Amino acid sequence: MNDTAIAKTRMWLIPIVIFYVVISTIMIAELAPTLFIQLPIIDAETYHVWATQISRGQLAAHEPFFLSPLYPLLLGLLYIVTGPYPIAAVVVQMLLGIGILWGVYELGARMFRPTVAILATVVLIAYGPFYYFMNTLLSATLILFLNTLLLWLMWKHRHSEKTLIWIVLGLLGGLSALARPNILIFLALAFIPLLVSQGKGGWKRWGLMWLGVAILVVPVIIRNTIVGRDLTLTTTTAGINIYIGNHLESNGSYTEAPFVMSADANHEADGYRLEAEKRTGKTLTAAAASQYWFGQTVKEITGAPGQYIKLLGHKVFLFFHRVEAPTNISYYGARVHSSLLNSFVVDMGLLLPLALAGVVISLRRAKKNLLLYVYIVSYLLANLLFFVASEYRFPIVGVLCILGSLFLVDIFRLFRERKAGWIVASVAVYFATLGLTNHQTDFTRLLASPRMDYFNLGSTLVKWGYSDEAILQFQKALVEDPDFQEAHVQLGWCYLDIGETQLAEEEFRMADVPMPVLQEASRRDSLLTLARQHADNENFEAALETMLECLEEWPSPPFWIYQEIADLYRVTGDYVNADKYDRLAQEGRNINY
Template sequence: MLTKSTTSAVEGEWALVLRRPSWSMVMIVLVLLVSLWMRLEYISGLDVKPISDMGDYDQRAVKLAEEGTFVTGQEHGATYRAPGYVLFLGGLYDLFGHKYRMVYGVQSLLSVATLFAIYLIGRRLFDSQVALLALLIGALYVPFIGYSGVLLTESLFLALFTYALYAFLCGAQDGKLSWYLLAGALFGLAALTRSVALLLPVIAVIWLMLAAKTVRLPRPTWGRLGLMALVMAAVIAPWTIRNAIEQQQFVLIDTTAGLNLLIGNNDYADGIFTEKIYDLPAFHNAMAGDKSDTERDAIMKDAGQAWILNNPGQFAGLTWQRFQMYLSAHKDWIADPYEWYRIPLYSKPFLARYQWTLMSLGLVGAVLACWRDRQALLPVLIAGYFLGTISIFFVQTRYQLPAMPFIILLAAYVLRYLWTSPRALVPIVAAVIGLSWWLEGLAAQYHVM
């Protein structure tokens, strides 16, 4: 629940937004409304039954709504997945019935809210010009639209963690405790949706030190950061306690890391998911008998870690390969079964070129940030964290999505820099073209195009 001071901070922030020049406000509202219309138009004709992970989330949510339990009675139990998205779906099913389009409609609103969060972060980090450019670039990014109509964590997770970072930024710049408390609550909810968010506050604090050019932050700042961490822990704690009671072992959020680590790191691993995982002795051992989620996760995690320790060179090569695949990948298996062809902007050539151009601008932006602007290091660190972390496991195109709001911010930062520094036009354009060709070559080499 928002405190009075939190509410005042939020109201003050909205007052800043409303004081933007009228043409800018009209542009922002127009982009957001058109973005929402595109999503609603897309989902209005969507009639696809959930499959794969989508079906699992759907079944868990139905059980939660109808029986009030996370217990599945299946080999992958309650702790296998983080609870945030299951709670989200289950709550919607409980309120409105088992209606997919209703969920897609709510996710469309969250997706548009994420676009606005990109604008808000851009304005806080840079200025209103970069923010507006980032909003326009994000509005044209097809996967943001497409995942509004998929029963997966992406729309909810993107909204939670972008607003968490925005609240953190406001706290860091305004010094108000209420922003830090809000950031802690949102970071906690984001982590309960995707456990990869657990380290985001650490990345944000590292950026704060880099921006301040010192590790010795003022004592009041450390106090606010400590309270933010406590709020985040308080949000996560009930689920952790529930897990300990059920599993009789400590499980902070979920038990998927072991399987994902083993999928990406074994004798058959080539960067992507392969069904050869089912032939591995460690997988058979983990799934045999009546083991708990925690026991299965530990067996597969130990096997994955053992392979890494025994094959450090191969692991390093695989990780670099996966990182390159994430930089260049644009082909998403979701696109065909979920009818992305009905999205107005969608075409495979457009999606490929747009992805490669964004990534190229993002890489140039990372260099510019390191060279001339410590403030711009936040999107570099966040995007690098997501792309680096997922490169340890295996390549699934949707896993790059959390990095994209920050790639988009870096792209907008580069474009604004070109406007203010025309002399840089030729070298930066040449760099973007060269990087795009490199990414296209990687995509062809690794079959992710």
């Protein structure tokens, strides 16, 4: 499609963008006062704390990155201007959404037709998770923006022989890799469409792209290797994530291991490292622990290959299913806080069948569209390599909207042209995948429950000393899943914290966990409150001193006291004692649970 025709139809983007901005603004106003935005949890909390430290000039770190660094770095730069307010990031991500709509239009118009591109943007603004990720402190919206821009520019400049252009494209890919490394699978496979479209010249373009990637990624690898004292890639999570999604007990989605005290990044990293040290009897670096878990995964897979093949099949099912599998916060938890988020008509149960039918139609010019096929397959491989998650699948949404719109537009053209073979094939794929993507199982119903959102909100409130507010969240989790053992346990601890001993005893009984022995609590609780006040005021040395004094008043402390002390040692730079108290917390958790 020529530039003149694309420019003439681009004006239709204006009302679409206006509608998107109005809906997004209403939703932000609806969510802003709620815990969904006010209380970042798990990865969002880690990003928020990390960005806050960056905004205050604390750029140096003493450990390799556990989470990818680009998003918290950009968030920290934003906080320098706005202060550490999550709502500021949400507004910026809304603006990135405009860029995503523009990129989807440009890609769809150039690869197919402007009518397909306009319809694709309409489908995208009717897709609920598009707004969900916009309202979270997660890197998903940033990644979708970078990847959409990358695909559009790769297509636009596919015939260019300018060295600088392909290096810049690699830089875009490198930025995406520093937000989450999954894009590297696509970049590794990108030689396929380049060779098909450009012949041997595709190798040069592919090499130049990887040069651009290396310019950004290699310094991070060097930095991680130096501070971690072991060869480390952009993060230390690869082996851990492979284990989470592929060990023999895995269900194919993210699950928290029983030896991990908390799903937040610091404690997850420490939990896996400490368990690896326990099993090997050696002191391990973060990179060595990651390598250990990768090795364990390989052993389990080779020991039961049939079971692993069955697991892969289950992951393919989850990848193509309508359910938005959560990692730490979920689309379904957000819908509890937003009536508007419940009103969107497009979900994966509708979008994926349309897109796969569009793939069938696009096969008439398969070589031309190979870039999109490779991109989708690369993210399928990423989910199979690690675990299936809505956040890991989200980067293909723009491409799915384009292919789904291609089906809706071209099916009528095929009827006019009487192309019966293509009509039958595409419609058959549509109805076959419609059944697959919407087939519900007990597991997919559980994934679609907001129980973990309530639980994680409650756990975060407990960590910050708000037991009264946490009780309500744990109660909501138990309404969703009355057999949720850990929610019963945490609710029991909250009841103990406010002096409701009988209620606590009932919760521990329902969890089949012994009632903890109570100690004299008046001085202990006063010290605990004071320590948390010091921490809130960023007087971490005083908080640590007070927390250690509190520990002396608590002969049989729960594991989270050690956990909080470990956190305070970590923030003050004493990683030796942080490690010591992490171990004590781990031991205490095994007893308490």
